[in-house]
Amino acid sequence: MITEGKQKIWSDYQKEIPDDHWYYVRSCIRQNFFPASEKMFTEITQKVLGKDLYETPHHTTCGGIAYHCDTIPQETVMTIVARQFALMTEAGYENYVPSCITSFGNYCEILETWHEFPELEAKIRENLWKACKREFKKPKYLAHTSDLIYHWRNAIAAKAKHHLVNKETGEPLKIVEHIGCHYAKMFPSKGVGGAEYPYVLAGMVESWGGQVVDYPERRHCCGYGFRQYHVKANRGYSVSNTHKKFESMEPFHPDAIITNCPGCPYFLDRWQYVIAEQTGKTYGKDGFGIPVFTYEEMAGIILGYDPWDLGLQLHQVAVEPFLDKIGVEYDPKAKYLGMNKEDIMRPELPKSIKCC
Amino acid sequence: MNNKDNKPKNLYEELCKDYRFKEGFHTCINCGTCTAICPAAEFYKYDPRKIVSIVQTRDDQQIEELLKSDTIWYCGECMSCVTRCPRKNGPGLVIIALRDLSARLGYFTESEKGRQLLPLTHIMTGNILNYGYCVHPKSFKWEDHKESGPVWKWHTEHLEQSLARQGANYMGDGPGILRKIPQESLDELKAIFDVTGGTERIRIVEEYSKAKAEEMGMDMEEYERQAFEYCSDKHFNH
Ligand code: SF4
Numbered sequence: 001m002i003t004e005g006k007q008k009i010w011s012d013y014q015k016e017i018p019d020d021h022w023y024y025v026r027s028c029i030r031q032n033f034f035p036a037s038e039k040m041f042t043e044i045t046q047k048v049l050g051k052d053l054y055e056t057p058h059h060t061t062c063g064g065i066a067y068h069c070d071t072i073p074q075e076t077v078m079t080i081v082a083r084q085f086a087l088m089t090e091a092g093y094e095n096y097v098p099s100c101i102t103s104f105g106n107y108c109e110i111l112e113t114w115h116e117f118p119e120l121e122a123k124i125r126e127n128l129w130k131a132c133k134r135e136f137k138k139p140k141y142l143a144h145t146s147d148l149i150y151h152w153r154n155a156i157a158a159k160a161k162h163h164l165v166n167k168e169t170g171e172p173l174k175i176v177e178h179i180g181c182h183y184a185k186m187f188p189s190k191g192v193g194g195a196e197y198p199y200v201l202a203g204m205v206e207s208w209g210g211q212v213v214d215y216p217e218r219r220h221c222c223g224y225g226f227r228q229y230h231v232k233a234n235r236g237y238s239v240s241n242t243h244k245k246f247e248s249m250e251p252f253h254p255d256a257i258i259t260n261c262p263g264c265p266y267f268l269d270r271w272q273y274v275i276a277e278q279t280g281k282t283y284g285k286d287g288f289g290i291p292v293f294t295y296e297e298m299a300g301i302i303l304g305y306d307p308w309d310l311g312l313q314l315h316q317v318a319v320e321p322f323l324d325k326i327g328v329e330y331d332p333k334a335k336y337l338g339m340n341k342e343d344i345m346r347p348e349l350p351k352s353i354k355c356c
Numbered sequence: 357m358n359n360k361d362n363k364p365k366n367l368y369e370e371l372c373k374d375y376r377f378k379e380g381f382h383t384c385i386n387c388g389t390c391t392a393i394c395p396a397a398e399f400y401k402y403d404p405r406k407i408v409s410i411v412q413t414r415d416d417q418q419i420e421e422l423l424k425s426d427t428i429w430y431c432g433e434c435m436s437c438v439t440r441c442p443r444k445n446g447p448g449l450v451i452i453a454l455r456d457l458s459a460r461l462g463y464f465t466e467s468e469k470g471r472q473l474l475p476l477t478h479i480m481t482g483n484i485l486n487y488g489y490c491v492h493p494k495s496f497k498w499e500d501h502k503e504s505g506p507v508w509k510w511h512t513e514h515l516e517q518s519l520a521r522q523g524a525n526y527m528g529d530g531p532g533i534l535r536k537i538p539q540e541s542l543d544e545l546k547a548i549f550d551v552t553g554g555t556e557r558i559r560i561v562e563e564y565s566k567a568k569a570e571e572m573g574m575d576m577e578e579y580e581r582q583a584f585e586y587c588s589d590k591h592f593n594h
Pocket residue numbers: 390393394395396397404430431432433434435436437438447448449451
């Protein structure tokens with residue numbers, strides 16, 4: 001790929017990211033499906049890098065998914081967000097970091113709309129006072145959690161125990177990056193690298209030794225589509241979009257996929273399982289799928305954390321072929337153990353896609 | 357409740373009051389760029405260009421037909437079109453405004469995809485008001501989500517142990533993953549719903565759905581199940 005022009009555009013979209021003192025809000029989807037990724041984020045931020053990251057138990061959903069499922073009015077989602085900002089203000093923070101792309105897009109859109117229509121912001125302030133007797137300041141900086149990992153990517157690389165390199169051949173591993181639509185498609189200036197050449201995940205991959213795969217459907221949606229997944233009757237939409245992406249990336253033989261969004265890793269992982277069960281087709285080598293990771297999982301792997309502490313056992317596509325390639329040691333027998341090595345049985349094996 | 361009871365004089369003018377519409381609707385040159393990039397247009401008989409074009413006619417009858425159709429419910433709100441439109445339109449934003457109006461007027465019950473608004477409203481607002489999350493383990497049933505695979509069946513069967521192993525604070529006090537959101541915070545969410553029209557929206561969606569279920573000769577449970585699961589083959593491109 002010709003990178004010179006792209007490098008130029010990337011450099012135009014480098015956003016300012018403060019190095020410390022962040023107010024953290026969690027993601028509904030990630031807490032459900034990738035809980036250990038959020039655990040890893042706080043671990044890296046607070047313990048590995050020694051940064052100040054604050055969370056209050058009183059924060060809630062931002063309402064973004066309900067809003068994009070068209071089930072709540074705009075004033076409702078805006079007032080929920082205003083309450084989140086009030087909690088940040090009361091805690092004495094001004095840098096706000098959500099762990100979710102839907103939230104990040106939601107916050108960007110709301111702040112932009114208030115900027116354009118100040119009378120609406122005034123109405124929301126009134127709503128919040130009426131409902132909760134709270135007041136708020138808007139965040140001075142808004143970043144997504146992946147922006148912070150991107151910002152600290154070289155500090156993480158400096159502590160790495162593994163690299164995204166094939167230990168047999170010494171070749172960089174080929175990594176597909178999936179950004180997630182709401183990161184920069186609506187407000188390109190809010191994302192690292194903008195909408196055309198988002199660099200947030202590519203920067204991590206390069207810094208950790210891998211090579212980014214450029215493929216035709218790189219920017220295509222994973223197929224979440226909100227109501228197109230949450231309603232059972234619509235899920236064909238969701239799997240069809242994932243299918244299109246996999247058919248497009250297959251000829252490039254990626255070793256893994258790194259994702260930005262809460263939903264994307266779930267869909268790219270689970271729809272591979274469904275496609276295999278329905279058609280027998282798998283996209284990895286020897287009947288395996290292509291493993292899909294969150295950016296915290298990938299950071300955790302290269303920092304040398306135990307894969308089962310990273311929650312990789314909750315993926316349906318086996319991660320072991322990837323771990324073997326880069327030389328991560330793990331105990332296969334410990335994969336499905338509970339707390340204190342308690343035996344909590346094992347999942348059944350799928351019929352078509354190979355699992356370990 | 358009757359659709360005609362609260363029908364505004366002019367649907368186009370009603371749309372113009374919506375901030376999503378103000379942001380997403382400018383002059384459309386009918387170039388079709390949005391349709392070319394749109395993931396929904398590939399899968400469904402769906403063409404965002406046509407939607408923006410119909411709205412641009414300001415013809416109330418055509419807009420009413422749109423509000424009662426399956427068409428407006430095909431979009432996935434990915435906003436890929438927003439990046440690409442040469443005239444700075446956001447067809448995805450226009451869709452949000454159309455869906456909002458369709459919900460308010462009860463027109464959503466006139467289409468198969470529109471009727472899905474009832475189960476969606478129950479899932480989403482139920483999770484927010486009961487737990488403080490949009491998605492929650494207590495309402496995410498494996499039986500309704502078999503695509504989540506055998507690993508998720510195992511996870512849900514051993515939910516507490518598995519979540520503890522992942523470092524979650526499931527239903528626990530204090531901060532952390534899947535913590536119990538304190539009751540006073542849930543009360544605040546409820547107050548926000550009451551003040552901002554969220555509660556009223558739930559009532560409207562339920563009331564129109566009930567009337568439609570009666571018209572279709574179904575009880576509410578059957579109506580909601582069908583809306584959630586049934587998919588006719590008229591929607592697809594291929
Ligand atoms: S927001 Fe809707 S109309 Fe726009 S590209 Fe996405 S699916 Fe298509």
